[in-house]
Amino acid sequence: MIAAVRLRKAPNVESNDGLAQVEGLELLVPDPARSALSRRLVERGVTELDFTDMARAVTRPGDVVLDVGASIGYFTILFATWVGPHGRVMAHEPWESARRYLLANVARNRLSNVTLDPRALADVDGDGSMSAPTYRLVLGPSSDPGAMAVSAVRFDTIAEASALARLDIVKMDIEGAEGRALAGMMATLRRLRPVLLLEVHPDMLPAHGHDLAGIHRVLDELGYAWMVVESDADEAAGHHIVAGPRERLEAAGVVPLEPRQAVAIPSADRWSVAPGSPAVIEPGVGEFAVRATDPAKPGYVVDGPHWWTRSPGAGAGAIRPSVPTWLTWDGHVPAGLAAQAWVFEYAGSSLVRRRAFALPDGPAEWRFLSGPTSVAMRLAIEVRGPGTLIRHRLTVDQRAP
Numbered sequence: 001m002i003a004a005v006r007l008r009k010a011p012n013v014e015s016n017d018g019l020a021q022v023e024g025l026e027l028l029v030p031d032p033a034r035s036a037l038s039r040r041l042v043e044r045g046v047t048e049l050d051f052t053d054m055a056r057a058v059t060r061p062g063d064v065v066l067d068v069g070a071s072i073g074y075f076t077i078l079f080a081t082w083v084g085p086h087g088r089v090m091a092h093e094p095w096e097s098a099r100r101y102l103l104a105n106v107a108r109n110r111l112s113n114v115t116l117d118p119r120a121l122a123d124v125d126g127d128g129s130m131s132a133p134t135y136r137l138v139l140g141p142s143s144d145p146g147a148m149a150v151s152a153v154r155f156d157t158i159a160e161a162s163a164l165a166r167l168d169i170v171k172m173d174i175e176g177a178e179g180r181a182l183a184g185m186m187a188t189l190r191r192l193r194p195v196l197l198l199e200v201h202p203d204m205l206p207a208h209g210h211d212l213a214g215i216h217r218v219l220d221e222l223g224y225a226w227m228v229v230e231s232d233a234d235e236a237a238g239h240h241i242v243a244g245p246r247e248r249l250e251a252a253g254v255v256p257l258e259p260r261q262a263v264a265i266p267s268a269d270r271w272s273v274a275p276g277s278p279a280v281i282e283p284g285v286g287e288f289a290v291r292a293t294d295p296a297k298p299g300y301v302v303d304g305p306h307w308w309t310r311s312p313g314a315g316a317g318a319i320r321p322s323v324p325t326w327l328t329w330d331g332h333v334p335a336g337l338a339a340q341a342w343v344f345e346y347a348g349s350s351l352v353r354r355r356a357f358a359l360p361d362g363p364a365e366w367r368f369l370s371g372p373t374s375v376a377m378r379l380a381i382e383v384r385g386p387g388t389l390i391r392h393r394l395t396v397d398q399r400a401p
Contacts, residue, residue, distance in 0.1 A: 057322040063168035072101035123183040154184030176204025195244035286390035337387035345374035
């Protein structure tokens, strides 16, 4: 295990490295001209926004975090900041080129609460190899001349040897080997019951002898509540899962308790048309109808009175940040008419996030995570093309205490 090194400033790993600003931290990244991920981090300072928000929501000061597949250290440095000086982060990254950036980023940000371990976590202890581009762990001798030698270890072995007494968060992103790593830490999971933040790749799991249903069975065996982080995740594609003891997830506001209506528009007289919009509201048809007087232009119908803020005494109208939120729709959208619902989130008077949801003909429901700084929310409908949209229901619920 390699302890974090305290340096005044860590040098670049390569001459063409980029530097991203991530929540006030510096993240050294491989050449942004060749890496889309690096370019996104340099330009935006964030990647996997919903997953990052979820990780932040379940992490508390003083937590002990295990970062499995730490890569260049994006989540490692964030966790190290979120847990603070009384918490700690154990980062595992066997791939040598990624580990060089991980070490540089821990040193660059002077993070003394991080330890780095080059071993891969698996279901057995032993020596093996990994090869790009699959990064699949193979135990025993390898016939691939480009393979990199690695050591594998069960986390249960580490926990027993170190007499680990606390583990609060496990974040895992290991390219399909999640089932093997989980199998090697089951005793620790049962004993310490941490929250799991998993990136799963269903198409990669079979190469390691596992499948998505098997991951779900492990979570059920642990008695964990769990949910998919992304609202639009395709189960067959790579996606993220948050799982853990229900009481911990409830306390963080990331699993449903009682539905709580945040925004609901019951009638046409509670809506206003945006200035300059070609939209017209027609009450008395269903609950109300919306049509654009000029089909060539988009027509917005903006909610005026329902502007909910989080403030003392706000009661049931408060918007909670970093909470699972459901948009529910039911209405008639004729063929030829394109319609979207927009959800706008604000911190004070500043717009911090907007989301668009294509409205189908009939009922639909979407889940998303409210932003970590959001305190207010507005709804809008956009229609484009000929025809009349008839709205029966459009609500936003936050399902948390």
